[in-house]
Amino acid sequence: MKVALLTSGRHDLSYLTPLAKHLPDHVWFTLSDNKCEDDLRVACKAAGAMGWATKLIHEHKPDCMLVIGDRTETLAACVAATCMKVPIAHVHGGDVTLGAIDNVCRHAISQLAKWHFCANPQAAEVLRRMNVPGDIHTTGSPAIDLLMAKPRQRVQGKDIVLAYHPETLSVIPPLDQIQHVAAIARARLPEGGKIICVGANPDAGGAQINEYLAGLGDPFVMRTGMQSDEYWDLLAGCYALLGNSSSGVIECPSLGVPFIEIGDRQKGRARCSYGDGRACERIAKVLAA
Numbered sequence: 001m002k003v004a005l006l007t008s009g010r011h012d013l014s015y016l017t018p019l020a021k022h023l024p025d026h027v028w029f030t031l032s033d034n035k036c037e038d039d040l041r042v043a044c045k046a047a048g049a050m051g052w053a054t055k056l057i058h059e060h061k062p063d064c065m066l067v068i069g070d071r072t073e074t075l076a077a078c079v080a081a082t083c084m085k086v087p088i089a090h091v092h093g094g095d096v097t098l099g100a101i102d103n104v105c106r107h108a109i110s111q112l113a114k115w116h117f118c119a120n121p122q123a124a125e126v127l128r129r130m131n132v133p134g135d136i137h138t139t140g141s142p143a144i145d146l147l148m149a150k151p152r153q154r155v156q157g158k159d160i161v162l163a164y165h166p167e168t169l170s171v172i173p174p175l176d177q178i179q180h181v182a183a184i185a186r187a188r189l190p191e192g193g194k195i196i197c198v199g200a201n202p203d204a205g206g207a208q209i210n211e212y213l214a215g216l217g218d219p220f221v222m223r224t225g226m227q228s229d230e231y232w233d234l235l236a237g238c239y240a241l242l243g244n245s246s247s248g249v250i251e252c253p254s255l256g257v258p259f260i261e262i263g264d265r266q267k268g269r270a271r272c273s274y275g276d277g278r279a280c281e282r283i284a285k286v287l288a289a
Helices: 010-020 039-060 072-083 102-112 121-130 142-148 174-188 206-214 228-236 279-288
Strands: 003-007 026-030 064-068 088-091 115-118 135-138 160-163 195-197 220-222 240-243 259-261
Touching (some): 003 010, 010 064, 010 142, 010 279, 026 039, 088 279, 102 121, 115 121, 142 279, 160 174, 174 195, 174 240, 195 206, 206 220
Parallel strands (some): 003 064, 115 135, 160 240, 195 220
């Protein structure tokens, strides 16, 4: 089976890179990771993604398209695949994140998918209650496969890692959100530590958040553009992760790192194990059957 692996940014790669090794016949579909300043640009980016995905599907003619999660541009690409009769394999369906538009996008993708690869039993049960079409499998998260591939020793340091993304369903402006978060980070910072800001995602308001953090100065330090391994190495030696990143729920428990959660972006996401390092093996076995 020829599998198209759809990625819309660096975050996807932590899930797709280990999975690609288990899929001998695959092709990468890469969408733009440009940041969006507002909802209009988010919508325009999704519209562009539909056209780009249509072109790639027509050119490469995959037997299925495998997607991760919940981005608006990912949903748009899935609409294109559906129209072109290419079945969809969806990883991390059934997760719940009530504080972001990602939640409805994720559920919409699940309604279009043929194969559902859930990160935990709770997510699988959500899909059953939604009565989604296709086959539901509990595989764990491919991100945990990549995380567990490299041993890391947890040594708690003094630095706080700040990973905060816009709450896209909130009535509170992104600038007000991040000012509140920055104040909490200052208050929780151990003496002599730094606040390492890894940057917001491309959601509407993300660029505004990054600009604000970049202008704060000491003890705030911007460190964006890290690959997954670099990010996990940073977490393994920090005091805590602070913000609303999904990594606080999915990856921090495996690293033994405290997560100081702020806001509602991850509200509803299951607090449980997200895998044992064998998710990619299970996904590939299903697709090969």
